[in-house]
Amino acid sequence: DGGITQSPKYLFRKEGQNVTLSCEQNLNHDAMYWYRQDPGQGLRLIYYSQIVNDFQKGDIAEGYSVSREKKESFPLTVTSAQKNPTAFYLCASSKLLGRTEAFFGQGTRLTVV
Amino acid sequence: GQQVMQIPQYQHVQEGEDFTTYCNSSTTLSNIQWYKQRPGGHPVFLIQLVKSGEVKKQKRLTFQFGEAKKNSSLHITATQTTDVGTYFCAGLLGGNTPLVFGKGTRLSVIA
Numbered sequence: 001d002g003g004i005t006q007s008p009k010y011l012f013r014k015e016g017q018n019v020t021l022s023c024e025q026n027l028n029h030d031a032m033y034w035y036r037q038d039p040g041q042g043l044r045l046i047y048y049s050q051i052v053n054d055f056q057k058g059d060i061a062e063g064y065s066v067s068r069e070k071k072e073s074f075p076l077t078v079t080s081a082q083k084n085p086t087a088f089y090l091c092a093s094s095k096l097l098g099r100t101e102a103f104f105g106q107g108t109r110l111t112v113v
Numbered sequence: 114g115q116q117v118m119q120i121p122q123y124q125h126v127q128e129g130e131d132f133t134t135y136c137n138s139s140t141t142l143s144n145i146q147w148y149k150q151r152p153g154g155h156p157v158f159l160i161q162l163v164k165s166g167e168v169k170k171q172k173r174l175t176f177q178f179g180e181a182k183k184n185s186s187l188h189i190t191a192t193q194t195t196d197v198g199t200y201f202c203a204g205l206l207g208g209n210t211p212l213v214f215g216k217g218t219r220l221s222v223i224a
Binding site for chain 2: 099
């Protein structure tokens with residue numbers, strides 16, 4: 001059963017704590033992405049990766065970090081430096097960067113209190 | 114950065130009415146993709162357009178790519194309640210870059 005999996009679906013953290021969101025895909029895709037979605041803001045790109053051990057900042061990378069040690073995995077860490085971390089986070093993957101359809105995970109709704 | 118503008122932001126229609134959302138870029142796009150996100154769900158790929166002037170149909174949905182490859186539209190004929198959701202366009206501005214998403218059009222259908 002191929003796909004892209006995000007976990008957990010809901011996450012609560014206290015202010016000042018770092019938190020890591022998981023994203024795993026078994027589609028053999030080279031490119032992976034992290035988006036943040038706020039009401040009325042659409043999808044804003046945080047980070048993307050075209051290949052293992054390489055990643056690039058998106059439009060709103062400040063306060064976030066990623067790693068791409070394996071092709072299948074692209075975890076996102078929301079650090080305490082992110083000023084407004086409460087949001088819906090979506091991970092996606094595609095075979096080629098921007099040129100093939102993207103498959104999205106179910107999303108993680110992070111609430112920081 | 115480069116932007117892909119999408120209008121309208123919201124659209125409320127009576128069931129059976131038609132609906133159109135528009136996507137515009139100041140820069141020529143290599144391709145454009147459309148996605149649908151149901152309430153509480155995640156975006157799902159609908160279609161990709163690559164050629165200038167291209168028109169593609171999926172049942173009641175018609176997708177167009179402008180001749181100059183700077184604009185696109187999604188038209189739904191005779192909307193149904195199952196069409197409810199947010200429709201996003203996403204354009205590739207060229208080079209080795211990721212897609213740029215519009216802010217989406219949220220469609221509500223009143224039965």
